[in-house]
Amino acid sequence: GNSVTQMEGPVTLSEEAFLTINCTYTATGYPSLFWYVQYPGEGLQLLLKATKADDKGSNKGFEATYRKETTSFHLEKGSVQVSDSAVYFCALRPTTSGTYKYIFGTGTRLKVLA
Amino acid sequence: GAGVSQSPSNKVTEKGKDVELRCDPISGHTALYWYRQSLGQGLEFLIYFQGNSAPDKSGLPSDRFSAERTGGSVSTLTIQRTQQEDSAVYLCASSLLDQPQHFGDGTRLSIL
Numbered sequence: 001g002n003s004v005t006q007m008e009g010p011v012t013l014s015e016e017a018f019l020t021i022n023c024t025y026t027a028t029g030y031p032s033l034f035w036y037v038q039y040p041g042e043g044l045q046l047l048l049k050a051t052k053a054d055d056k057g058s059n060k061g062f063e064a065t066y067r068k069e070t071t072s073f074h075l076e077k078g079s080v081q082v083s084d085s086a087v088y089f090c091a092l093r094p095t096t097s098g099t100y101k102y103i104f105g106t107g108t109r110l111k112v113l114a
Numbered sequence: 115g116a117g118v119s120q121s122p123s124n125k126v127t128e129k130g131k132d133v134e135l136r137c138d139p140i141s142g143h144t145a146l147y148w149y150r151q152s153l154g155q156g157l158e159f160l161i162y163f164q165g166n167s168a169p170d171k172s173g174l175p176s177d178r179f180s181a182e183r184t185g186g187s188v189s190t191l192t193i194q195r196t197q198q199e200d201s202a203v204y205l206c207a208s209s210l211l212d213q214p215q216h217f218g219d220g221t222r223l224s225i226l
Contacts, residue, residue, distance in 0.1 A: 034214060043118070043205055043217030044157075089157065100145055101170060102215065106156035 002027045006090050006105035013080055013112050021075040021108045023064075023090035031092040033057075033066055033073040038087045038107070047075075047088070085112045116140060118218035120206050126224045129198060135191045135221045139208030146189050147215060148181055152202040160204075163189065164211070193223075201225045 007022040025031065032051045036044040048057030053068035062077045073090060090105040119138040127133055139146050148160040159173035163183045174180070178196075183189040193200055203222050207215035 036217075041219070043120075043219045044207075044215075045217070046214045049214060100164065100209075100211065101159060101162055102147070103159075104149075104157040 002031070002092060002094050002103045004090050004092055004103050004105040006088075006108050009087075009107075009109035011108060011110050013110070015082055015112055015114055016079045017112075019075070019077040019080045019084075019110070021088055021090075021110070023073045023075065023105060025071050025073065025090075025092050025103075027071075027092055027094055027103075029095040030068070031094050033064070034091040034093070034102075035062070035064055035073070035075050036089040036091060036104075038089065040086070044089060080110070080112045082112045082114050085110055118206055118208050118216050120204075120218035120221050122221060123219065124222045124224075126226065127196060128226050130195055132192065132194045133196055133223065135193075135204050135206075135223070137189045137191070137206030137208075137218060139187065139189070139206070140216055141187075142210070143208035143216070144186070144211055145209045145215075146183055147207045147209075148189070148191050149205045149207070150175075150202045151205055151220070157205065160191070196223075196225045198225045 003026045034049045035047040037047045038044045048059040050057040050066035056065045064075045087107045089107045121136045144165045146163045149157040161181045162170040178194045181191045203220040205220045207217045209215045
């Protein structure tokens with residue numbers, strides 16, 4: 001079946017440090033892949049997405065590359081800020097015809113210290 | 115605003131009572147999703163509506179949970195005879211077909 005596995009948190013970094021949050025997936029075919037971010041007390045917001053192999057999604061300094069060969073979609077940012085503190089969710093949407101049900105990972109909490 | 119709206123934002127109720135949670139999706143969005151987010155857990159899929167098709171109820175944890183979507187717009191998630199393990203944040207999302215989901219801020223449900 002379809003699944004998403006994320007690294008467990010919390011991840012604690014100092015401001016301006018490099019961030020990597022690992023995400024791997026299991027799916028048939030070529031799913032679309034997403035990263036969502038959840039700030040305290042809010043719902044999830046789409047951060048970036050990629051719909052086919054080797055696509056790179058990017059937004060607000062965050063990047064993730066769709067790697068079919070390693071079934072991965074790791075989130076990276078070169079220099080984190082305190083305002084990036086949030087929970088990050090990796091998700092996939094299968095390509096099965098007529099199915100638009102998303103599969104989410106368990107989330108990774110990021111804490112950035114000044 | 116033009117986003118997904120959920121109400122109430124917080125709900126505290128006694129064990130055994132019924133609760134109704136409301137979701138107003140973005141106008142024109144044909145797909146609507148309900149998820150449950152328990153403390154320290156990821157998002158658990160509950161139910162998915164798409165247009166006039168029969169909803170995908172495969173994620174509902176028990177027959178105490180039900181949902182409906184009236185007129186292809188507003189949705190209500192009902193939990194009957196609430197239990198303490200139902201305490202969680204319930205998130206609603208909507209989307210156009212094949213587009214990313216937009217989430218509401220959720221309803222935090224606490225069962226005493």
